[in-house]
Amino acid sequence: MNTKNNKAQSTRQLILSAAEQVFARYGFEGATTEKIAQQAGLPKANVHYYFKTKENLYRKVLELILVAWMEAANAFDEYAEPCDALSCYIESKMQFSRNRPYASKVWANEVLHGVPILDEFLKNSLRDWLENRVTLIKGWIAEGKMRAVDPTVFIYMIWSVTQHYADFDKQIVLLNEDKALTDEEYRYQTGQVVDLILNSVGLQRPVSQVR
Amino acid sequence: MNTKNNKAQSTRQLILSAAEQVFARYGFEGATTEKIAQQAGLPKANVHYYFKTKENLYRKVLELILVAWMEAANAFDEYAEPCDALSCYIESKMQFSRNRPYASKVWANEVLHGVPILDEFLKNSLRDWLENRVTLIKGWIAEGKMRAVDPTVFIYMIWSVTQHYADFDKQIVLLNEDKALTDEEYRYQTGQVVDLILNSVGLQRPVSQVR
């Protein structure tokens, strides 16, 4: 029974992973259970066997993405000083965009189309997360540790820039002479993003961390 | 014949406008000619009469969006000094996000799904536009008029933040206690965005323009 469960679990995982890619590439409507099955190397009946409906599968994919997104967001709280906390958070988000571009795109798609499925999540976890970080940033500003800016707008800037690297990756490649960014180039651009955002609130990266 | 043409033209326009909304809301695959027709208050056969195929209609919608996008981009060149040019450009992009949220979303969708239709545009107009602005910014840096940053990353930051206000508007509303941003709030956030981006390259808004 254990091995059976493992087999079943790994097939589920295979389908979820295939689904993430296909939903990212074609959107919810454009994705077909056939394409997802093909990507997973299975007949499409199996997809329905494991997840019943396409919408249910989509829901599960979104949930997993949100868990991963929240985990990456924890990087915000690893350091007490704004400079370190922000650097760490931005780098974490940039890594997420690099490692999980499909996840970011599925999420972008969902929001773009009006959050039809997951607004209750946004109304709870994400709203709370934002509220807490806003309070934290207001504290930093009150202590004179960073320039007085609107914390919400500031966080939107961090989100949008970092997610741009996943959601608009095709555009970035096309504007980069049709060449994908190398790891080296991505590290460099990550550094630039950190630098720009820190400076926007009057902070600077400790010299020791620049390279 | 003139009146006939006018009638036909206005019906075309009606369909194009309806299509922009529906493509933004449902994506290319999710949009149906039926929905578009309904939005325009016509039977769906008329949509095919005017545009033959759904893909052809989508192409026309995208082309119009790109024309509008490029027009908004001209704001970059209205002033010679970086501070004025950047303020003007950012405000222009923020206005575009406010006034044409559907346009921005259709574009985001297209890029998200890998630019299946319009990569030749990106390879030409947009690439040229970016290259010229990069050169311009490098000039400003060489003259010591702004901090030395990577111009491409800097422009990506401007694009992503400003477009975030259109593409993620539903998320912004949900995080704003479910209330749409008022004109006043939008003006304020626009000001914050300008302030953050200028500061990121060591510039400051002339006091006279702050309010």
Added chain:
DNA sequence: GTCTATACGTTGATAGAC
């Protein structure tokens, strides 16, 4: 140019053999 009716393909989902 506008509309109704319809043909034809695709897709989500299930039945049922293995």
Added chain:
DNA sequence: GTCTATCAACGTATAGAC
């Protein structure tokens, strides 16, 4: 649990009356 065959619903596109 896995696969093939199949159905019902839907969506693009067109034919043809007005």
